[in-house]
Amino acid sequence: MSTEHEHAEHGHGGHEISLRPYITGFVLAVVLTLIPFLMVMNNSASTTTLVVVIFSTAIVQILVHLRYFLHLRFTHEQRWDVFTFVFTAAIVLILVFGSIWIMFSLNHLLM
Amino acid sequence: MTTDTLPARYAPTEVVSHAEHEEKLMFGFWLYILSDCILFSGLFATYAVIGHNTAGGPSGYDLFDLRYALVETMLLLFSSISYGIAMIAMKGDKRAQTLFWLVVTALLGLGFVLMEFHEFHDMILAGNGPQRSGFLSAFFTLVGTHGAHVSFGLLWMVVMMIQVVRKGLTGPVQSRLLRLSLFWHFLDIVWIGVFSVVYLMGVAT
Numbered sequence: 402m403s404t405e406h407e408h409a410e411h412g413h414g415g416h417e418i419s420l421r422p423y424i425t426g427f428v429l430a431v432v433l434t435l436i437p438f439l440m441v442m443n444n445s446a447s448t449t450t451l452v453v454v455i456f457s458t459a460i461v462q463i464l465v466h467l468r469y470f471l472h473l474r475f476t477h478e479q480r481w482d483v484f485t486f487v488f489t490a491a492i493v494l495i496l497v498f499g500s501i502w503i504m505f506s507l508n509h510l511l512m
Numbered sequence: 513m514t515t516d517t518l519p520a521r522y523a524p525t526e527v528v529s530h531a532e533h534e535e536k537l538m539f540g541f542w543l544y545i546l547s548d549c550i551l552f553s554g555l556f557a558t559y560a561v562i563g564h565n566t567a568g569g570p571s572g573y574d575l576f577d578l579r580y581a582l583v584e585t586m587l588l589l590f591s592s593i594s595y596g597i598a599m600i601a602m603k604g605d606k607r608a609q610t611l612f613w614l615v616v617t618a619l620l621g622l623g624f625v626l627m628e629f630h631e632f633h634d635m636i637l638a639g640n641g642p643q644r645s646g647f648l649s650a651f652f653t654l655v656g657t658h659g660a661h662v663s664f665g666l667l668w669m670v671v672m673m674i675q676v677v678r679k680g681l682t683g684p685v686q687s688r689l690l691r692l693s694l695f696w697h698f699l700d701i702v703w704i705g706v707f708s709v710v711y712l713m714g715v716a717t
């Protein structure tokens with residue numbers, strides 16, 4: 402049992418023993434959810450502003466989830482987790498923005 | 513040639529500690545999760561490209577109820593917390609508490625799935641199913657794939673609840689619960705993308 406606890410703070414996700422990161426993460430996540438929802442529901446800003454708010458709160462909330470729920474930190478032990486995540490994020494960005502760019506260019510050029 | 517031991521070719525080539533083995537399992541599962549992210553990014557990319565092709569039919573603005581989506585979001589968020597509490601109980605070797613919080617998580621997740629099913633059902637009955645337009649095809653595929661993932665997660669959760677009852681919090685059971693934890697939090701992260709890009713953007717723009 403003791404060896405499990407020695408490694409409790411290392412390695413990937415789920416090795417947290419206290420409730421505190423979950424509470425912090427939860428409060429942050431709720432705030433980051435309510436801000437865009439309430440702004441859009443009340444139509445309380447220009448479309449551009451709303452889009453910026455939606456995307457920025459989404460990105461921050463994803464980071465909050467990764468840190469407080471999945472315990473992903475930039476430590477030496479977790480470097481492979483971080484590296485593979487960054488690689489995946491790069492692939493995802495290429496896929497999404499590449500598709501948008503190509504398809505809209507095609508639409509513009511061919512229609 | 514062999515007596516009680518395995519033939520040499522089946523013997524492990526290195527001796528790993530229990531914790532190292534679990535780390536490998538977790539990392540392997542993490543790689544799977546990342547590949548699932550790429551799957552979802554393809555669906556998001558599709559939605560970004562054809563999400564405005566409403567073919568004369570309704571758009572997100574016409575169809576989405578944001579209060580409904582907010583309730584769904586809160587259900588998933590609370591379920592992430594309850595799963596976290598379950599993991600803390602598991603680390604403390606508290607079997608009954610772990611089981612309790614797994615049940616809470618599953619109920620919240622089930623609430624989410626039922627709400628989503630209801631939303632899809634009403635849309636389809638009104639003639640706004642996936643075949644109505646490009647927008648709706650992309651919507652049902654993206655949101656439906658996420659909902660399917662949640663449903664399979666719930667199935668896995670039920671299996672784990674049975675394992676906790678029958679085997680107790682053994683090493684392998686704990687290891688599986690940690691991987692399910694990764695899966696469940698990942699689904700909440702994907703949902704952040706879904707409600708932002710599909711529901712909020714759909715109504716705001």
